[in-house]
Amino acid sequence: MNTSPFVPSPHLQARILAEALPHLIQYDEQTVIIKFGGHAMGDAALADAFAKDVVYLKQSGVNPIVVHGGGPQIAAMLKKLEIKSDFVHGLRVTDKPTVEVVEMVLSGLINKDIVSAINRQGGKAVGISGKDANLMIASRITEMPDPQSNLMQAVDIGYVGDPVEVNPHIVDVISKSDIIPVIAPVAASRDGETLNINADSFASALAARMKAKRLLLLTDVAGVLDKSGELISQLTIEEARGLIKDGTISGGMIPKIEGCIEVVEAGVEAVVIIDGRVPHCVLLELFTAHGVGTLLGRARYKSKT
Ligand SMILES: Nc1ncnc2c1ncn2[C@@H]1O[C@H](COP(=O)(O)OP(=O)(O)O)[C@@H](O)[C@H]1O
Numbered sequence: 309m310n311t312s313p314f315v316p317s318p319h320l321q322a323r324i325l326a327e328a329l330p331h332l333i334q335y336d337e338q339t340v341i342i343k344f345g346g347h348a349m350g351d352a353a354l355a356d357a358f359a360k361d362v363v364y365l366k367q368s369g370v371n372p373i374v375v376h377g378g379g380p381q382i383a384a385m386l387k388k389l390e391i392k393s394d395f396v397h398g399l400r401v402t403d404k405p406t407v408e409v410v411e412m413v414l415s416g417l418i419n420k421d422i423v424s425a426i427n428r429q430g431g432k433a434v435g436i437s438g439k440d441a442n443l444m445i446a447s448r449i450t451e452m453p454d455p456q457s458n459l460m461q462a463v464d465i466g467y468v469g470d471p472v473e474v475n476p477h478i479v480d481v482i483s484k485s486d487i488i489p490v491i492a493p494v495a496a497s498r499d500g501e502t503l504n505i506n507a508d509s510f511a512s513a514l515a516a517r518m519k520a521k522r523l524l525l526l527t528d529v530a531g532v533l534d535k536s537g538e539l540i541s542q543l544t545i546e547e548a549r550g551l552i553k554d555g556t557i558s559g560g561m562i563p564k565i566e567g568c569i570e571v572v573e574a575g576v577e578a579v580v581i582i583d584g585r586v587p588h589c590v591l592l593e594l595f596t597a598h599g600v601g602t603l604l605g606r607a608r609y610k611s612k613t
């Protein structure tokens with residue numbers, strides 16, 4: 309067996325560099341919000357590759373901000389504690405004992421795991437949640453649009469919030485230094501109640517408020533898939549709404565797409581749902597011409613820049 313490492317030819321190396329450098333310049337000092345989904349963080353080697361990408365971005369003059377999920381990890385802890393859990397339109401029904409577990413898993417275990425992974429790769433990360441310095445104020449969700457009719461329906465899903473106010477000052481202060489912020493999607497209401505926020509909604513609200521250059525949502529599928537399971541590489545807002553309405557997009561993909569629409573409508577150039585199972589997917593998405601997922605923008609892009 310040949311065990312010698314693959315060495316690209318000078319021609320290939322030159323091509324890779326020539327492709328990457330204009331993208332690097334494009335992102336210089338720009339804010340890129342990266343949502344690291346719970347499914348994407350399951351594999352230790354992939355988590356390390358993700359942490360390395362984030363450190364490379366910071367070292368190259370980009371301003372990466374990490375927002376993480378942790379749905380599968382919350383589910384595992386709830387199971388251990390024998391607490392039953394249901395979802396309504398992709399959101400976890402969250403009673404009082406559940407919200408305590410959610411905060412413990414997100415702000416405690418997962419947040420610190422990601423901070424340590426980034427620090428192990430030579431970065432300096434600090435973990436916070438939406439509660440810190442009032443980064444995010446949320447209010448309980450009491451109604452939701454029916455995915456098919458789009459008409460609002462009253463719901464009672466407990467301590468689940470929608471972002472109502474984002475104060476990115478703390479993130480700006482951290483990002484202006486050599487430190488990388490890592491944010492857990494837990495927030496307080498105006499009355500100080502702890503609320504569970506879907507991580508895609510959290511990352512989207514932050515990206516919209518900060519007018520980020522890009523929002524990347526890492527997940528466990530190749531991107532948005534059509535009815536026959538093929539990857540859709542670009543979507544307009546209208547096409548995305550149509551796919552929710554006809555049931556092609558369901559479950560956890562609904563809050564992702566709704567968040568993407570909100571972000572693009574707020575003026576962010578584009579949002580990309582990418583395959584977190586591909587090692588170094590963040591670098592590939594930002595610094596190569598073709599990227600690795602579904603790009604949602606106001607209009608169809610000729611190229612992703
Ligand atoms: N049209 C679709 N294309 C891709 N995934 C979809 C689609 N509709 C529903 N999904 C589901 O959405 C899931 C991704 O959302 P979610 O489970 O919340 O992931 P994450 O933990 O990464 O946020 C996929 O694993 C898939 O099961």
Ligand SMILES: CC(=O)N[C@@H](CCC(=O)OP(=O)(O)O)C(=O)O
Nearest residue numbers: 345346377378379399400506507
């Ligand atoms: C309200 C709601 O559903 N909150 C999510 C928060 C975590 C999350 O969104 O994690 P992923 O990105 O890994 O799915 C939950 O309780 O699972």
